[in-house]
Amino acid sequence: MSARTCTRNPILYTCRACNVPAIPCRAGPGRQPGPCRAQGRGGHHSQPGILVSTLTLQEARDSSAIENIVTTQDDLYRDEDPADAVGTAVKEVLRYRQALRAGYSRVRETGLLTLNTILDVQQQLECNRAGLRRLPGTALRDAAGNLVYEPPQDANEVRRLMGDLERFIHDDPPFPADPLVKMALVHHQFESIHPFYDGNGRTGRIVNVLYLVKEGLLDIPVLYLSRHIVRTKPDYYRLLQAVREADAWEDWVLYMLDAVAAAASETVATVQAIRRLLQDTKQRIRANYRFYSQDLINNLFNHPYTRVEFAQRELGVSRITATRYLDALAADGVLEKIRVGRNNYYINRPLFALLSAGASPP
Known part of the structure; x- marks a missing residue:
C-alpha cells in the first residue's frame, strides 16, 4: 500500500510499514459546510440539562448499535438509572453516555481535546485501564473472517501516532481546513490507528462530538451523528477502507459532511x-x-x-x-x-x- 507525504504537515502518518494513510494537504472537497455549523448550534440554549440527559442517551444508543450492541428504547429508559440496569447492552449504552458527559466536561473546562481525555473516555466505556495497545495481534476482519485491515502493531508506533494526532487536533502545525473537514480527517486517522484493544469505534465517535465542542460548533454534546452512520453502516465501513486502499479522501470527507448535515437538521428538529x-x-x-x-x-x-x-x-x-x-x-x-x-x-x-x-x- 502506498503512502503519500503531506508537505504541509510532515509529521502526519507517512508510515509505509503500519499502513496508516497520509492525510492529503488538499482534503477539502470544496463544499461550504457553514450551514451545518449554524444548525449544530441552533436551539440548544433552552433547558440544556434536559437535552443533555435525553439526547445524549439517543446518541449513545445509536453509536453502540453500530457495534451491534442493541437495546430497545423502552429498555433504555426504564433502566436509565445505572444502579437498576440489568441487561449488558443497556449498561454499555449508559456507560457511553457517562463517557461522553465526562469528556465534554473536560473539553469545556480546558478547551483542549488531549490524549489523556481520550484515554479517560475509553476507560469509562470499557471499565478497564488497559490503555493504548501494547501487544501485537490486533486485526480487523469481515464476517467471513477475512482480513480487512491490520492497524499499527508496535506499541511505540501506536503511541507516536496518537501523539501526532493530538498535535493535529490542536493545529500544531497549523492545518488550514474547515473544522468539519478536519473532524472527518481526525476520525479516519483515529479509527486507522485503532489505538485500543476494545471500544475504538465508540470512542472515535465520542471524539467527533468532543472535537466539535472544542471548535465551538456545539455548545452541548448533542448531535445525532451516529444515527446517520448506523443507517448507512455499509457505506461508513466501505469508505473508511477506501481511504486506506486507494487514498479516497474526498469521498470519505463528503460522506462525513453529509452525515453532519443530516444529523444537524434532525437534531435541531x-x-x-x-x-x-x-x-x-x-x-x-x-x-x-x-x-x-x-x-x-x-x-x-x-x-x-x-x-x-x-x-x-x-x-x-x-x-x-x-x-x-x-x-x-x-x-x-x-x-x-x-x-x-x-x-x-x-x-x-x-x-x-x-x-x-x-x-x-x-
Missing part, C-alpha cells in the same frame, strides 16, 4: 419539537395543578420513564407526595402509568415518541 412540547406541558400543568413546579417539569423531561423515587429525590418531597403528584398526572392522561416487575413507571408518551422517531430499530 428534535430540539425544537421538545421545546414546544415542554412549553405545552408546562402550561397545562401550571393551569390545572396546584403542585406545579419547574422541578416537576424538569423531572418529566429528564426521564421519559420517570419513577416515584426520581420525583421524590428531584422535587425534595416525601414518597407519598411524589406518588400523589404522579398518580394525578397519570389519571388525567398527562402521563401513562405502567407496572414492570415490582416498579411503577410514569411515561411521558409524547416525549418518548419524539425521541424514538427515526431511531434505529432494535
Whole structure:
C-alpha cells in the first residue's frame, strides 16, 4: 500500500510499514459546510440539562448499535438509572453516555481535546485501564473472517501516532481546513490507528462530538451523528477502507459532511419539537395543578420513564407526595402509568415518541 507525504504537515502518518494513510494537504472537497455549523448550534440554549440527559442517551444508543450492541428504547429508559440496569447492552449504552458527559466536561473546562481525555473516555466505556495497545495481534476482519485491515502493531508506533494526532487536533502545525473537514480527517486517522484493544469505534465517535465542542460548533454534546452512520453502516465501513486502499479522501470527507448535515437538521428538529412540547406541558400543568413546579417539569423531561423515587429525590418531597403528584398526572392522561416487575413507571408518551422517531430499530 502506498503512502503519500503531506508537505504541509510532515509529521502526519507517512508510515509505509503500519499502513496508516497520509492525510492529503488538499482534503477539502470544496463544499461550504457553514450551514451545518449554524444548525449544530441552533436551539440548544433552552433547558440544556434536559437535552443533555435525553439526547445524549439517543446518541449513545445509536453509536453502540453500530457495534451491534442493541437495546430497545423502552429498555433504555426504564433502566436509565445505572444502579437498576440489568441487561449488558443497556449498561454499555449508559456507560457511553457517562463517557461522553465526562469528556465534554473536560473539553469545556480546558478547551483542549488531549490524549489523556481520550484515554479517560475509553476507560469509562470499557471499565478497564488497559490503555493504548501494547501487544501485537490486533486485526480487523469481515464476517467471513477475512482480513480487512491490520492497524499499527508496535506499541511505540501506536503511541507516536496518537501523539501526532493530538498535535493535529490542536493545529500544531497549523492545518488550514474547515473544522468539519478536519473532524472527518481526525476520525479516519483515529479509527486507522485503532489505538485500543476494545471500544475504538465508540470512542472515535465520542471524539467527533468532543472535537466539535472544542471548535465551538456545539455548545452541548448533542448531535445525532451516529444515527446517520448506523443507517448507512455499509457505506461508513466501505469508505473508511477506501481511504486506506486507494487514498479516497474526498469521498470519505463528503460522506462525513453529509452525515453532519443530516444529523444537524434532525437534531435541531428534535430540539425544537421538545421545546414546544415542554412549553405545552408546562402550561397545562401550571393551569390545572396546584403542585406545579419547574422541578416537576424538569423531572418529566429528564426521564421519559420517570419513577416515584426520581420525583421524590428531584422535587425534595416525601414518597407519598411524589406518588400523589404522579398518580394525578397519570389519571388525567398527562402521563401513562405502567407496572414492570415490582416498579411503577410514569411515561411521558409524547416525549418518548419524539425521541424514538427515526431511531434505529432494535
